[in-house]
Amino acid sequence: MTGRAAPGTSDLPHDGSGHRAQLADARFRLANGTTSRRLTLNGPAADPEWAAKQAEALPHYESDIDRPPAAVEALYREFENYIARFLYGRRDLAVLDVGCGIGATLPPYAGLFDPGRSTVGNAYVGLDPFAGAAVRAYPFVQGRLEDLPGAIEPAFDVFLFATSLDHIRSLEDTAAAVRKLARPGAHAIFWVGLRDSALLGRTLGATHLQPLFADLEPIAFLGRWLKLALYDLPRHYAYFYRQNRRLRHGRPLDRLHFHYFTSRTVDRALRPFGEVIDRFAPPGSADLFATVRLPA
Numbered sequence: 001m002t003g004r005a006a007p008g009t010s011d012l013p014h015d016g017s018g019h020r021a022q023l024a025d026a027r028f029r030l031a032n033g034t035t036s037r038r039l040t041l042n043g044p045a046a047d048p049e050w051a052a053k054q055a056e057a058l059p060h061y062e063s064d065i066d067r068p069p070a071a072v073e074a075l076y077r078e079f080e081n082y083i084a085r086f087l088y089g090r091r092d093l094a095v096l097d098v099g100c101g102i103g104a105t106l107p108p109y110a111g112l113f114d115p116g117r118s119t120v121g122n123a124y125v126g127l128d129p130f131a132g133a134a135v136r137a138y139p140f141v142q143g144r145l146e147d148l149p150g151a152i153e154p155a156f157d158v159f160l161f162a163t164s165l166d167h168i169r170s171l172e173d174t175a176a177a178v179r180k181l182a183r184p185g186a187h188a189i190f191w192v193g194l195r196d197s198a199l200l201g202r203t204l205g206a207t208h209l210q211p212l213f214a215d216l217e218p219i220a221f222l223g224r225w226l227k228l229a230l231y232d233l234p235r236h237y238a239y240f241y242r243q244n245r246r247l248r249h250g251r252p253l254d255r256l257h258f259h260y261f262t263s264r265t266v267d268r269a270l271r272p273f274g275e276v277i278d279r280f281a282p283p284g285s286a287d288l289f290a291t292v293r294l295p296a
Contacts, residue, residue, distance in 0.1 A: 023094055023155040026123045026139050038136070041143025041151055046129075050169055054129055057167065057256045061102050061130075068108070071285075076108035078282045079162060079191050082289045084112050086158075086189060086278075093122045093157040096181065098145050098174075099164025100126030104133035109162055109191075113138070125156075146173050149180035156181050159188040165269065166193070166257040175272035179294060188273050188292045195247065195260050197240040199286035204236055266290075 019031030027035040046054075064072070087093065101107050106114060106124070113124035127141040127148065141148060145168075159178050168174050178188060212224050246253055253260055261269055270276055270292055278291040 020150070021152045023123070023125065023139075023152065026125075028139065028152070037139045039141045039143075039151065040131075041141065041147040043144055043147025043150075046144070047169075053167065053256055053258070058102075058130060060256070073108065075191075075282060075285060075287060078285075079109040079289060080112060082191075082280055083109065083160070083189055086187070086291055087112070087122060091121055094155050094183075095122060095124050095158040095160060096156045097124065097126045097160040097162065099162065099167065100128050100140070102128065102130050102132030104135060105137050107162065110160075146170075146177050149177050152181070154181055154183055157183050157186050159186070161188065162191045163193055165190060166259040166261065169258050171259070171269055172272050175274075178273060182294050184296065186294045187277075188294060190270065190288075190290045190292065192261050192266055192269075192288045192290065194262055194266065194286045194288055195243065195253070196262050196286060197244060199263075201236070201240065203284065203286060261288075263288075 021031070021039060022029045024035070027037055028039050029035050068076070095113065097107065097110060100110075107126070110124060111117065113122060123139075125139045125141065126136065127143070127145060129142070129144055131142050132140075141152075143151075159182070165171070165174075178186075212221070212228060215221065215224075243253060245251075247260060247262065259269065266288060267276065270290060274292045274294040276290055277293050280289045281287070282289070
């Protein structure tokens, strides 16, 4: 990963005369007639809290980019299948991936947009506040989504938010930017992590119960059972209890996110974008995939 830059502190992608770039053939056509596969946005200076959270999250992105955990890889495949189901039979769509990450290649869930695999002409554009790789295999916008409507004409049919919605300060401002960038009939597809204790507990239960029964020799089984009952379960209960108290009182759970979604609150978070027309909960996870139809 090379070329880090502070979010929102680079050159305008147009000449400042009010002209906006256009997306054409997976390239940006600028006001001066030139084309580029990369735009940088010069929006208002990021507020300190937003910048601090992004800087805090960056090491996590860097550590997972090459070897994500197996459970995350499985969710990548699930999300790619979910996107593919929505795109089935649709042609010549322009897709904006909000929070595409810092890698040089397509994100793991976006392989269906590889020109070598696709014959339907759907164009993929990534957006992220961090410059990331100096050269990317796809058109890329460095900056914040809220600053993009002033730099490019409405151009997109599909907006992807793959675990990025909770990193955005204002859901209302983001939804307004999406509407300004959308073509008629556009949709947004979300992958949202949920903080429900029951969902997280189910995942933890599978993690602990599988090794518990791996060896049924009585003494070994009893030792593992006692560890689960006297150490693991009380520890997880204390964690969930603290989390639920923080959620009830609107207090942050960590230093990385602005929002924390649950099964009860996720609809309220998606409502500013439009009408939820489809949802899917990957089995065994605490995640939700949802498709929203943007207002006409």
